[in-house]
């Protein structure tokens with residue numbers, strides 16, 4: 295006996311889908327099953343799942359030599375999403391299903407040993423890569439598969455009902471799909487933050503200019519509260535950003551919001567015990583985007599910054615510099631988008647109280663110094679804005695006037711971003727050194743204000759560039775074009791608190 299079948303499917307590399315052709319070849323000889331064409335471990339395990347699924351679905355498992363070739367062989371096949379296509383290939387090669395029945399179809403899904411069809415991560419990029427006009431997926435993946443919008447999506451629950459439909463013995467199954475997720479709750483509003491004028495301003499400047507922000511203060515000062523209110527101050531995602539964010543979330547297997555497309559700036563807050571893989575992506579079982587990519591076009595919030603492993607913090611360098619993160623494993627290297635706004639929070643010292651010695655802080659001096667050293671200079675240098683957050687005053691909590699709402703601040707942010715766009719960048723943090731002279735020239739007063747900190751070493755050349763970008767954002771928020779004034783420069787200096795650097 296000799297028979298072959300060709301089935302369309304796809305695999306994900308990074309956040310992009312690649313079409314895959316599954317060729318199943320059944321020939322005489324001792325029973326055997328081999329998968330060739332650069333499958334990874336999880337993909338190679340298809341063998342056992344496909345055999346068990348076919349057998350428990352009452353379908354024939356040919357007692358012959360079966361070879362599965364996954365083409366193109368240059369693309370690494372990751373994960374279990376090719377199970378369904380391999381099973382269909384065996385069914386066709388076996389004569390259980392006529393070849394013409396699958397001509398217009400592609401298949402994406404994992405198989406359970408009992409023949410159930412299960413969802414896999416990455417439906418959006420996977421379906422997007424398909425050339426076939428129709429795609430068979432699991433019931434749970436139906437809604438996500440439809441997001442691409444170009445394919446007729448046929449959700450199936452089990453392999454046996456798929457076989458019946460392909461043989462036209464039964465109509466295509468009509469499953470009730472899981473209800474869509476409830477609409478997203480409105481994001482927390484800045485009007486909840488009483489007092490804190492400096493920290494509130496810093497959050498606004500971070501959103502307007504895309505400046506990375508470090509919040510330093512004792513527990514209960516509201517650092518997390520401020521950080522959580524930052525994404526709603528960012529502009530809604532442009533269409534191409536929304537598509538990219540959705541692909542990333544899909545590839546990571548993270549649930550998509552109602553409506554499918556991610557339109558709001560994401561907020562990700564990985565715990566300080568997070569592993570390198572969960573932060574930057576990769577992994578051994580399946581290649582998945584990490585937190586830095588899930589935060590793309592939004593905010594990555596690292597609470598208790600000093601508690602993160604040093605290698606995890608080191609790994610932020612590439613995404614912060616290049617806006618992408620590259621992950622290598624075995625013979626595959628993939629790039630994930632990772633352009634995010636970094637917001638971090640830290641206590642000023644181990645006891646959390648900070649302040650001058652002899653004050654509320656109960657730490658020994660060497661413990662304070664060791665704590666500061668953990669927040670290494672190169673990392674601290676990434677933060678354009680470093681702000682001291684103190685506990686709000688009792689007056690502000692009880693009697694203070696209601697604070698400005700997110701919508702009011704967002705309006706200013708959008709105007710500032712519009713000014714940045716006129717300079718050819720999405721925000722001032724992306725102004726290149728080459729363009730600094732042109733867009734952040736200094737008035738005589740501003741020059742005088744900078745002389746002392748430059749002379750006494752408090753401000754480095756690199757620090758000066760960052761300060762000019764921040765001052766530009768401050769000026770933009772005030773509606774000022776033209777050279778930076780002493781006032782804006784001085785305010786930008788305020789946002790470079792030395793508090794956590796250990797500098798005297």
Ligand SMILES: [Zn+2]
Nearest residue numbers: 643645655657
């Ligand atoms: Zn202390």
